[in-house]
Amino acid sequence: MYRSHVLVCGGTGCTSSNSQAIIEALEKEIAANDLTKEVQVVRTGCFGLCALGPIMIVYPEGCFYSCVKVEDIPEIVSEHLLKGRIVTRLLYDETVEGDGVKALNETDFYKKQVRVALRNCGVINPESMDEYIANDGYQALAKCLTEYTPEQVIQIVTDSGLRGRGGGGFPTGRKWALTAPNKADQKYVVCNADEGDPGAFMDRSVLEGDPHCLIEAMAIAGYAIGATKGYVYVRAEYPIAVRRLQIAIDAAREAGLLGKDIFGTGFEFDLEIRLGAGAFVCGEETALMTSIEGNRGEPRPRPPYPAVKGLYGKPTVENNVETFANIPQIILRGADWFASMGTEKSKGTKVFALGGKIKHTGLVEIPMGTTLREIIEEIGGGIPNGKKFKAAQTGGPSGGCIPADLIDTPVDYDNLIAIGCMMGSGGLIVMDEDTCMVDMAKFFLEFTVDESCGKCTPCRVGTKRLLEKLEKITEGKGTLQDIDELEQLCYYIKENSLCGLGQTAPNPVLSTLRFFRDEYIAHVVDKKCPAGVCKSLMHYEIIADKCKGCTACARKCPVGAISGAVKEPHVIDTEKCIKCGVCMETCKFGAIVKQ
Amino acid sequence: MQKKISKLPFKGTPEQAAALQKVIDANKHDSSRLMGVMHEAQNIYGYLPIEVQQVIADGMGVPLEKVYGVATFYAQFSLSPKGEYNISVCLGTACYVKGSGDLMDKLKELLGIDAEECTADGRFSLTACRCIGACGLAPVLTVNDDVYGRLTTDDIPGILAKYGK
Numbered sequence: 001m002y003r004s005h006v007l008v009c010g011g012t013g014c015t016s017s018n019s020q021a022i023i024e025a026l027e028k029e030i031a032a033n034d035l036t037k038e039v040q041v042v043r044t045g046c047f048g049l050c051a052l053g054p055i056m057i058v059y060p061e062g063c064f065y066s067c068v069k070v071e072d073i074p075e076i077v078s079e080h081l082l083k084g085r086i087v088t089r090l091l092y093d094e095t096v097e098g099d100g101v102k103a104l105n106e107t108d109f110y111k112k113q114v115r116v117a118l119r120n121c122g123v124i125n126p127e128s129m130d131e132y133i134a135n136d137g138y139q140a141l142a143k144c145l146t147e148y149t150p151e152q153v154i155q156i157v158t159d160s161g162l163r164g165r166g167g168g169g170f171p172t173g174r175k176w177a178l179t180a181p182n183k184a185d186q187k188y189v190v191c192n193a194d195e196g197d198p199g200a201f202m203d204r205s206v207l208e209g210d211p212h213c214l215i216e217a218m219a220i221a222g223y224a225i226g227a228t229k230g231y232v233y234v235r236a237e238y239p240i241a242v243r244r245l246q247i248a249i250d251a252a253r254e255a256g257l258l259g260k261d262i263f264g265t266g267f268e269f270d271l272e273i274r275l276g277a278g279a280f281v282c283g284e285e286t287a288l289m290t291s292i293e294g295n296r297g298e299p300r301p302r303p304p305y306p307a308v309k310g311l312y313g314k315p316t317v318e319n320n321v322e323t324f325a326n327i328p329q330i331i332l333r334g335a336d337w338f339a340s341m342g343t344e345k346s347k348g349t350k351v352f353a354l355g356g357k358i359k360h361t362g363l364v365e366i367p368m369g370t371t372l373r374e375i376i377e378e379i380g381g382g383i384p385n386g387k388k389f390k391a392a393q394t395g396g397p398s399g400g401c402i403p404a405d406l407i408d409t410p411v412d413y414d415n416l417i418a419i420g421c422m423m424g425s426g427g428l429i430v431m432d433e434d435t436c437m438v439d440m441a442k443f444f445l446e447f448t449v450d451e452s453c454g455k456c457t458p459c460r461v462g463t464k465r466l467l468e469k470l471e472k473i474t475e476g477k478g479t480l481q482d483i484d485e486l487e488q489l490c491y492y493i494k495e496n497s498l499c500g501l502g503q504t505a506p507n508p509v510l511s512t513l514r515f516f517r518d519e520y521i522a523h524v525v526d527k528k529c530p531a532g533v534c535k536s537l538m539h540y541e542i543i544a545d546k547c548k549g550c551t552a553c554a555r556k557c558p559v560g561a562i563s564g565a566v567k568e569p570h571v572i573d574t575e576k577c578i579k580c581g582v583c584m585e586t587c588k589f590g591a592i593v594k595q
Numbered sequence: 596m597q598k599k600i601s602k603l604p605f606k607g608t609p610e611q612a613a614a615l616q617k618v619i620d621a622n623k624h625d626s627s628r629l630m631g632v633m634h635e636a637q638n639i640y641g642y643l644p645i646e647v648q649q650v651i652a653d654g655m656g657v658p659l660e661k662v663y664g665v666a667t668f669y670a671q672f673s674l675s676p677k678g679e680y681n682i683s684v685c686l687g688t689a690c691y692v693k694g695s696g697d698l699m700d701k702l703k704e705l706l707g708i709d710a711e712e713c714t715a716d717g718r719f720s721l722t723a724c725r726c727i728g729a730c731g732l733a734p735v736l737t738v739n740d741d742v743y744g745r746l747t748t749d750d751i752p753g754i755l756a757k758y759g760k
Binding site for chain 1: 626627628629630631633634661664665668669670671672686687688689691692693724725726727729732733735742744
């Protein structure tokens with residue numbers, strides 16, 4: 001028995017800010033103080049509060065140390081672990097209350113969160129199967145195999161109201177029910193862990209923090225639909241996730257939780273990891289299956305749906321990581337428990353990756369129906385630097401934005417679709433007044449143009465044309481007619497593209513056109529970028545009152561665009577100016593402004 | 596997106612060839628493992644020149660055009676070599692919003708190469724990458740396995756200096 005446990009986050013966020021070195025330093029210091037038998041260091045998955053990383057929690061006190069540096073370790077060990085004196089200066093300030101420590105669950109960031117999919121992340125050591133089992137792991141699988149028929153399992157999942165967390169929101173129970181009756185010599189369960197939306201890292205955190213949960217859920221799905229083989233398709237950009245998942249699969253196989261005759265029931269199921277190689281389109285289910293087969297990841301037309309003809313032409317169920325992560329809890333705690341959370345048509349919780357201009361960047365799991373205001377202002381801690389909230393972008397390149405005046409929208413599948421947005425896989429990027437919405441739409445189109453697989457013309461050529469129009473607008477060369485054509489082209493691409501990528505690619509444009517049309521108009525009519533982002537639409541100007549006529553700027557200007565007599569206010573010729581900004585850097589009097 | 600194909604001559608060692616052969620032997624019974632083999636081959640050689648693609652095609656029993664097709668389809672397969680230090684700038688949404696585009700421009704200027712290129716001395720190569728998931732540290736770049744976060748363009752010369760530029 002250890003008297004103290006030190007949990008250090010080993011997720012990608014904290015590993016990037018050097019948590020590995022912190023673990024090593026901890027172990028060294030602990031050994032030096034002869035505490036190895038009393039204190040255990042556990043490398044866990046993601047805690048969620050990535051902005052404050054590297055993060056560590058010391059139990060039993062529950063002290064939450066944030067932004068820990070290697071230099072801080074000797075102090076933490078000698079003061080806290082040896083003498084029992086909490087190192088107050090390193091505590092996350094919201095957990096300090098008077099002289100005591102406030103529980104993490106009572107801080108604004110965690111208070112409203114309900115952790116189902118993430119319940120083990122940041123709690124257990126993901127590389128230890130024993131810790132997972134100690135936390136009710138593999139009980140759900142045992143229950144399914146010994147107490148329920150496959151039909152009953154499907155019924156429970158259907159009754160829970162769980163919908164696909166990858167973006168589409170298709171009811172998971174129905175997907176399983178459509179696949180189960182199809183007869184074939186082989187069926188497959190596929191897990192989509194090809195999390196490609198920029199700014200989204202929910203699935204990665206589950207893989208890194210709780211890999212056994214995914215294995216258990218996939219085995220349950222296998223039992224429900226009658227499949228004996230599963231594939232997890234993971235992005236190769238997630239090396240930590242891949243490694244931990246492989247460790248977990250090997251351990252489960254060793255323990256007889258994968259393989260033949262699981263729990264002595266005769267049920268057989270095994271898993272294999274397949275690595276992606278950086279193609280966004282592979283997040284689309286048919287493209288993903290083509291890629292698992294070792295081909296270029298191009299989508300194929302549906303129908304036939306994967307439930308009938310999926311991987312290798314066999315009936316296949318495909319769900320994403322977060323969807324699977326809910327399954328064991330639904331089995332253990334019942335469909336009614338799960339359905340008691342959320343809204344009428346969106347049950348349970350959803351994990352969001354908060355990013356962009358927000359104080360607490362990181363991962364949060366909240367009940368469906370939580371308003372955007374609660375997410376951003378309470379959980380996320382608001383916008384830094386006193387800036388004003390402008391919009392939130394959900395659903396990545398397939399989604400849209402939610403403007404400030406709809407901030408009280410309860411976030412669930414149907415509400416978001418009603419305002420032309422989508423849940424997406426859970427990336428939530430917050431934008432403040434300094435973000436240009438046209439530039440944002442352009443950014444996403446650059447992404448989709450890059451990632452369009454090229455198989456169908458509306459997407460391959462259409463997205464390119466969309467991007468060209470957006471470039472024209474951000475360069476100040478657009479006309480009102482361009483905006484109309486842009487909109488028409490969007491609808492054309494949506495209606496005619498083969499797969500989800502093309503059908504949703506115009507969404508960022510349509511959504512910004514809907515809520516921020518005035519910004520588009522400002523770009524084409526006034527030739528101004530209201531947020532001051534689009535370079536071509538800005539110009540440098542000298543404030544005559546502040547200019548002392550020192551000539552420094554004129555001498556530095558590489559194109560000779562600045563003129564004026566000594567000791568007289570200077571002027572910039574905007575025709576000649578190349579907007580390099582050297583003059584502004586040179587001016588000692590702050591007389592040059594960018595507008 | 597068109598991939599840059601290197602004009603530098605292929606320099607493979609017998610050790611590399613032996614390592615690749617081992618990978619092929621372990622996987623050739625299942626041709627759907629092609630991508631896994633290509634990942635391993637890229638780990639061995641650093642990139643996938645046509646010579647290596649040919650070996651993979653022969654070993655896995657698939658046509659060369661299929662290997663080439665897969666290599667050109669996926670962003671992570673590189674047809675040109677990486678420098679000793681590969682600098683990868685995250686252009687994911689969160690980093691982009693926080694100014695990673697400016698970091699990229701500064702690097703191009705200082706190294707005198709474009710994205711997806713390698714300097715003539717083989718020391719530095721520059722790539723744009725998608726989100727690496729360290730959004731809390733945005734904007735982020737990596738040099739090989741070292742991660743640098745919360746950067747401004749003023750930090751760039753210092754980082755390059757660390758690697759002998």
